[in-house]
Amino acid sequence: MPAERIPPGAPALAPGAVGVQIDGVTKRFGAFTALHEAWLKIEQGTFMTLLGPSGCGKTTLLNLLAGFLESDGGEIFVDGQLMTETPPYAREIGVVFQNYALFPHMSVAKNVGYGLAARGVPKAEIAARVADMLALVKLSDFGHRKPKELSGGQQQRVALARALVIRPKLLLLDEPFSALDKNLRGSMQVELKEIQRRLGVTTIFVTHDQGEALSMSDRIAVMSAGRIRQVGTPDEIYRRPTDRFVASFVGDINVLPARLERRLGDQATVLLGTLRVAVPAETVEGLAPGAPVDLFVRPDALSIGEAGSGVPGTIAAHVYQGSHVDVVIDSPAAQGGRLLVRVPGTEAPARWPVGQPVGVTPASGGGIAFPPEG
Amino acid sequence: MRRPLSHRLITWSSRLFVALVVAFIILPAFVVTLSAFNDKAILTFPPTSYSLRWFYRAFSYKDFALGFQNGLIITAFASTIALVIGTGFAFALDRYTFRAKRTLEGILVSPLVIPHFTIGLGFLILAAQIQANRTFAVVILTHVVLVLPFVMRSVYVSLRNLDSRLELAAASLGARPGRALVTVTLPLLLPGLVSGWLFAAILSFNEFTASLFVTAQATQTLPVAMYNYVREYADPTLAALSVVYILVTATLLTLANAFLGLGKVLNVEHAR
Amino acid sequence: MKTRPFLALFVSPAMLAAGALVAAMAAILQFAFRAFVPGSMEPGGFTFANFTAMLRPLYADVFLQTVAICLMTALATLIVAYPLAYAIVRSRSIPLKSFLLVTALTPMFLGEVVRTYSWIIVLGNSGFINSILLGLHIVDRPVQMMFTTFGVVVALVHVTLPVMVIMLAAALSHVDLDYEKAATSLGAGPVRTFLTVTLPLSMPGIVAGLTTAFAWTFSAFATPQMIGGGRVPMVSTLIYQLGFSSFNFPFAAALSITALALTVAVLALARAALKPLERLGAH
Numbered sequence: 001m002p003a004e005r006i007p008p009g010a011p012a013l014a015p016g017a018v019g020v021q022i023d024g025v026t027k028r029f030g031a032f033t034a035l036h037e038a039w040l041k042i043e044q045g046t047f048m049t050l051l052g053p054s055g056c057g058k059t060t061l062l063n064l065l066a067g068f069l070e071s072d073g074g075e076i077f078v079d080g081q082l083m084t085e086t087p088p089y090a091r092e093i094g095v096v097f098q099n100y101a102l103f104p105h106m107s108v109a110k111n112v113g114y115g116l117a118a119r120g121v122p123k124a125e126i127a128a129r130v131a132d133m134l135a136l137v138k139l140s141d142f143g144h145r146k147p148k149e150l151s152g153g154q155q156q157r158v159a160l161a162r163a164l165v166i167r168p169k170l171l172l173l174d175e176p177f178s179a180l181d182k183n184l185r186g187s188m189q190v191e192l193k194e195i196q197r198r199l200g201v202t203t204i205f206v207t208h209d210q211g212e213a214l215s216m217s218d219r220i221a222v223m224s225a226g227r228i229r230q231v232g233t234p235d236e237i238y239r240r241p242t243d244r245f246v247a248s249f250v251g252d253i254n255v256l257p258a259r260l261e262r263r264l265g266d267q268a269t270v271l272l273g274t275l276r277v278a279v280p281a282e283t284v285e286g287l288a289p290g291a292p293v294d295l296f297v298r299p300d301a302l303s304i305g306e307a308g309s310g311v312p313g314t315i316a317a318h319v320y321q322g323s324h325v326d327v328v329i330d331s332p333a334a335q336g337g338r339l340l341v342r343v344p345g346t347e348a349p350a351r352w353p354v355g356q357p358v359g360v361t362p363a364s365g366g367g368i369a370f371p372p373e374g
Numbered sequence: 375m376r377r378p379l380s381h382r383l384i385t386w387s388s389r390l391f392v393a394l395v396v397a398f399i400i401l402p403a404f405v406v407t408l409s410a411f412n413d414k415a416i417l418t419f420p421p422t423s424y425s426l427r428w429f430y431r432a433f434s435y436k437d438f439a440l441g442f443q444n445g446l447i448i449t450a451f452a453s454t455i456a457l458v459i460g461t462g463f464a465f466a467l468d469r470y471t472f473r474a475k476r477t478l479e480g481i482l483v484s485p486l487v488i489p490h491f492t493i494g495l496g497f498l499i500l501a502a503q504i505q506a507n508r509t510f511a512v513v514i515l516t517h518v519v520l521v522l523p524f525v526m527r528s529v530y531v532s533l534r535n536l537d538s539r540l541e542l543a544a545a546s547l548g549a550r551p552g553r554a555l556v557t558v559t560l561p562l563l564l565p566g567l568v569s570g571w572l573f574a575a576i577l578s579f580n581e582f583t584a585s586l587f588v589t590a591q592a593t594q595t596l597p598v599a600m601y602n603y604v605r606e607y608a609d610p611t612l613a614a615l616s617v618v619y620i621l622v623t624a625t626l627l628t629l630a631n632a633f634l635g636l637g638k639v640l641n642v643e644h645a646r
Numbered sequence: 647m648k649t650r651p652f653l654a655l656f657v658s659p660a661m662l663a664a665g666a667l668v669a670a671m672a673a674i675l676q677f678a679f680r681a682f683v684p685g686s687m688e689p690g691g692f693t694f695a696n697f698t699a700m701l702r703p704l705y706a707d708v709f710l711q712t713v714a715i716c717l718m719t720a721l722a723t724l725i726v727a728y729p730l731a732y733a734i735v736r737s738r739s740i741p742l743k744s745f746l747l748v749t750a751l752t753p754m755f756l757g758e759v760v761r762t763y764s765w766i767i768v769l770g771n772s773g774f775i776n777s778i779l780l781g782l783h784i785v786d787r788p789v790q791m792m793f794t795t796f797g798v799v800v801a802l803v804h805v806t807l808p809v810m811v812i813m814l815a816a817a818l819s820h821v822d823l824d825y826e827k828a829a830t831s832l833g834a835g836p837v838r839t840f841l842t843v844t845l846p847l848s849m850p851g852i853v854a855g856l857t858t859a860f861a862w863t864f865s866a867f868a869t870p871q872m873i874g875g876g877r878v879p880m881v882s883t884l885i886y887q888l889g890f891s892s893f894n895f896p897f898a899a900a901l902s903i904t905a906l907a908l909t910v911a912v913l914a915l916a917r918a919a920l921k922p923l924e925r926l927g928a929h
Contacts, residue, residue: 068542088545089554095546101539105561114557115547166547384836390877392746394724398734399749399807405774409767411832417772470653478657481664486858487909488671489865491882492902495889496670499677499899513793519667551652580757583867583882587889601868604763613767616760623755627748 004251018080019044019202020065020170025074027060034060036226037074042219044079045195045200051213052223053249058206061223062172065204067091089118094163094201095172096175099179099183100155102147109143111133115166133161136195143174152183160192164199171196177212210250214238222246227302238298242283244370247296251340254302255335256362257310258295258369270295270369273333275310277362279369293369295336299326299342299365304352309359313339318349327352329360403620410613417610428614438615441599445579448510448595452517453525453574459518460525460574461567467526468533483523493520494587501588508590516588521574525587528573532566572630576623677899689896695739696900705884705901712864712880715795716912719802723810724852726803731814731851732844736823754808758868765801765873766792793877797915801869806859813858816845817851857916864909881905 020042027035035057042048050058063069065076067088078084083091102111109130116126134140137157147155156176163171176192177185193216196203207213211218214234221231222245230237230246241247248255258270258277268281270293277295284293304327313331316338325348329339339360352358412421432438466472467479485493495518536559542579544554560567582597584626589598603612661700678697681690699705737743753761768774771788779785791797820846829839867882874883881901889898 066542066546068545088542089548089550091546092548093546095543097539097543099537099539101537101543103540103543103558103562113550114544118544118548118550118553162543162547381836388729394731395730396725396746399804401774402761402768402804403752405768406760406764408774414758417687417767417770420777425884459659459663462656465659466656470656472653472657477663478660481667482660485667487861487913489861489882489902489905489909491885492674492906493667493670495895495898495902496667496674498889499895500666500670500673503673503820515666519663519670522663555652563659576755580755580760582758584669586867586886597757600759600763601872604759604766604872612763616756616763619756619760620752623902624748624752627752627755628744631744631748 017044018042019046019078019206020048021075021076021077021080022061022065023073023075025061025064027057027064027069028072030041033226035064035071040221040231042202042204044202046099047203047205047216047218048095048219049198049205049207049213049220049311050223051207051210051220053208055225056223057226059174059224060209060226062174062204062206064144065170066093066172068094086223092166092168093172094166094168096156096159096163096174098175100147100159100176102158102162104147106146107143108139108145108147108150109352111147111158112162112165114162114258119166129165130161133165135162136164137191153188156180156188156192160195164195164201168201170203171203173203175207176205177207177209185212192216214250222249225247236347240280241296241368242372244294244296247368247370252299252340254297254339256295256297256333256339257335257372258293260284260291260293260369262287262289268369270367272311272362275361277367278364279367284369286313287371292372294372295362295367295369297362297367299340302339302341302342302362303361303363304329304341304347304348305359305361307357307359310361311339311359313358313360315352315354315356315358317354320346320349325349329358331360396577406613406620409610410617412610415609428610429618431609431611432615432618435603435611437594437599438596441594441596444510444589444593445595445597448513448517448593449575449578451510451514452578453521453571455514455580456518456521456525456574457567457571458571460522461529461563464526464529464533467530472568482526485520486523490520490581490583491587494584497584498587508588508593510593511548513566513588513593513595516584517578517581520584521577524577525570525574528570529563529566532563533568536562558564569630572626576626652888660750668787674902677896678903679900680896682896684894695898697904698898699897700904708881708884708908709904711795711878712882713908713912715799715802715870715878715880716863718799719806719863720856722799722803723806723859724814724856727807727810727814727855728852730807731811731818734811734815748812751808757865758805759872761805762869762872765797765804765869767800769797769800769873792873793875795874795878797882798870798874798878801873802863802866805866806862809862810855810859813855814848814851814857816880817848817854821847821880838857853917857913860912860916861909864912 012301020039020040021193022038022040024037024039025035026033026037034124038057038061041166044344050061052058059324060069064071065083067086071084074084078091078093089142103114106114112133113126113130116129121129130143131140133135134143139154139157142154142158150158159176173192177188180188189212204211205216217234219231220234220237222229222237224245230242237250241250247253254274259270261269261271261276263281263284266281268279268284270277270279272295279295287293311331311333313329313333315327316330317328319326319328324342324344325346327341327343327348329341330337331339341360409417411424411426413423413425413427414421418454463478463482467475497512497516498508501507501509506512540558540562541554544558545551549557579595580597581595582601585595585598586601589595594602600612600615677689679692679694681693682694683690689716703903730746734750735800737746744929768772769791771790771792772777773792776785776788779789791800795849825843825847826839829843865882866880867886869884870878871886874880876883882905885898885901885905888894888901
């Protein structure tokens with residue numbers, strides 16, 4: 001794993017202080033193992049995302065952290081304190097639920113003040129801290145309203161305020177954007193990130209949306225089938241996936257069957273027909289020269305040229321995306337028979353009309369190779 | 375949009391059928407109202423003269439007054455006790471696994487299928503055996519057992535509709551289980567508790583078959599007094615009393631529907 | 647979570663209530679095997695006589711007739727209740743919905759005595775229907791409806807209707823309107839849509855409604871007693887007669903136990919027989 005980085009803009013903390021430490025935590029439901037020995041260390045103040053498809057164990061891990069479930073093995077530490085046996089009400093962990101779980105029979109102010117009242121904070125102080133928190137989430141004038149009378153975005157901000165007002169050691173966010181429409185989602189993401197950064201609270205965010213994960217996180221843990229597959233910065237996850245699952249789950253990807261030519265230090269080359277492509281060596285370790293490999297290439301690392309210049313194909317369709325055009329190319333050489341190429345600008349449809357034979361070339365160093373499946 | 379004639383025919387005939395069913399439901403109430411205002415002691419349709427004399431008689435008849443009073447006492451105790459027992463048990467059913475859970479649940483809902491005369495006879499014999507012959511306590515106990523399944527169902531449905539994440543949210547904010555129960559769970563269950571109590575109260579007040587077995591002259595409830603009246607007299611006094619009954623019940627139900635959303639409580643429409 | 651706060655507090659009152667019910671049933675069971683001592687409330691020694699007596703045609707017939715009346719009532723109630731339940735669930739007008747709901751439910755809360763008394767006035771020889779028929783010269787002698795099985799079934803349908811409507815409406819409300827729309831969009835007419843989509847999907851409610859209607863009818867006492875007037879004997883009226891006219895409580899207890907066993911058996915049988923139907927609606 002690459003060296004830990006302190007996220008830019010994070011408040012001054014003891015350098016490298018561990019916020020959350022998950023040591024070999026396992027959870028079984030009957031015969032089904034929802035989480036296999038998860039190990040994870042999260043620095044204080046980090047925005048960590050658990051990313052994976054539904055059923056991958058990310059929500060189970062979140063529930064274990066909150067204390068809503070009991071683990072079948074392993075330990076959880078928050079700010080150096082063992083949490084495994086602590087009941088949820090004594091964990092000092094804020095949770096924003098998928099549907100927000102605002103108390104429908106209480107006003108916004110009562111909702112936000114609930115955790116303080118439970119701690120026996122004096123009324124005047126509750127009022128002051130609730131007011132501060134509502135100001136932070138820009139809902140100062142809404143304290144007397146009932147949750148039902150608020151929009152989805154406003155409800156989410158109340159949920160965030162309610163979780164933050166107790167000054168939690170850890171903030172858990174369970175797919176908080178899934179109930180919002182697309183436009184609102186973007187602005188809420190920015191707002192949430194801003195608040196998180198300002199308060200410097202260690203945050204664990206659960207999502208199945210890779211776009212959300214890439215844009216918001218300091219670090220991402222990709223999960224599948226109850227296991228953590230890779231932990232890294234969004235860029236590492238996107239550019240240097242360490243296994244096939246991560247490569248295909250995060251972002252669009254093209255898969256081209258190729259052969260390993262040779263390995264030299266931390267670089268290797270693979271042959272795609274006659275085309276030679278440089279890739280990192282670590283993912284093809286242990287393979288002999290000549291062994292079959294799959295070359296994974298992002299759509300923006302492919303370029304289209306005249307027929308005969310690279311992997312042969314025929315233009316099948318254009319998908320206009322505003323700042324770029326996604327070109328779909330029928331190519332028998334690619335896995336699935338199709339390639340996706342992202343061409344900047346909007347000239348692609350005119351230059352490469354549907355039906356035209358073309359050659360597709362991967363940019364050098366833009367791909368990554370894995371041993372074939374099975 | 376014009377649909378084919380056959381479709382419209384189906385639509386209209388089904389509407390007609392529903393109207394006929396509604397008429398069937400209302401018919402007895404309508405007829406009983408007509409005869410309650412009939413001046414004559416013998417049934418005649420249509421009545422030739424009208425009066426309120428049967429209402430006076432219904433209100434002045436001693437057994438009815440006593441039955442009404444007994445009914446109120448028994449209903450108040452039985453439905454309140456059933457609410458406490460049913461709420462606690464519905465909670466345990468929804469939240470916990472424990473030994474004999476299903477057995478206990480099975481026993482408590484069994485009065486839904488055990489004939490009321492069996493239950494009535496059973497408690498009558500039991501009372502005789504423990505020398506508690508037909509006291510209020512025996513009647514109340516019988517009623518508690520009879521209405522308990524309805525209370526349990528009402529509370530259980532409300533518990534199911536309650537988002538369990540609200541309680542998790544309370545816990546994550548530092549509320550201990552007791553506090554979460556009092557500040558979050560119970561307030562949200564209140565409509566279910568109120569309608570469960572109301573349900574139990576109405577059923578208990580009107581219960582007849584088992585009451586016939588377990589009540590004595592001193593503890594007889596209003597339905598038992600009414601039944602005894604019909605066996606002795608043929609005049610429309612009971613019709614007058616029935617009209618009062620229908621009016622009070624329909625008013626209560628309309629209020630319950632307006633304030634509690636009967637459909638939601640009975641689970642015939644989804645909570646939105 | 648492993649911790650179960652308040653468990654004992656929640657469950658122990660329920661255990662007391664269950665205990666009382668079990669004790670009452672045990673008391674009946676115990677009485678059912680005791681000899682009847684005429685003129686005495688105290689039962690005699692252990693005997694099977696109460697159960698062998700039931701095999702006499704006189705009593706066996708009452709059981710058969712009771713089951714027949716219950717079946718007729720349950721089916722008739724289903725046919726009457728279904729359209730009403732459908733109208734309650736699908737009606738788009740809120741006032742109409744509320745009106746139908748309150749109308750359907752009010753009889754349930756009136757109690758058997760009030761309802762049955764009303765039906766006596768409707769069905770009697772000088773009652774409402776006969777007055778109309780005679781007044782319009784459709785008949786020249788009153789049609790006998792009191793003291794007939796027909797009269798008892800009509801009143802029993804009225805008694806069981808609310809609970810059937812509740813169960814059907816609950817099942818129908820879980821049938822998404824989009825299924826019906828989808829069927830219509832695929833070219834199915836209203837009848838085909840109903841038969842292929844709505845009816846199978848509401849099957850769980852139909853099964854629950856039929857079995858509950860059966861149990862309620864079996865348990866009914868005031869209606870067969872007041873409208874049947876002893877000429878339409880059912881198990882419930884027989885038991886009351888034995889208990890309060892002849893004070894033969896041991897035999898009444900034996901009949902009660904048998905009635906309970908029969909109810910349970912019929913319900914179990916109905917569930918098993920209707921299981922394939924119910925599976926149709928499993929969703």
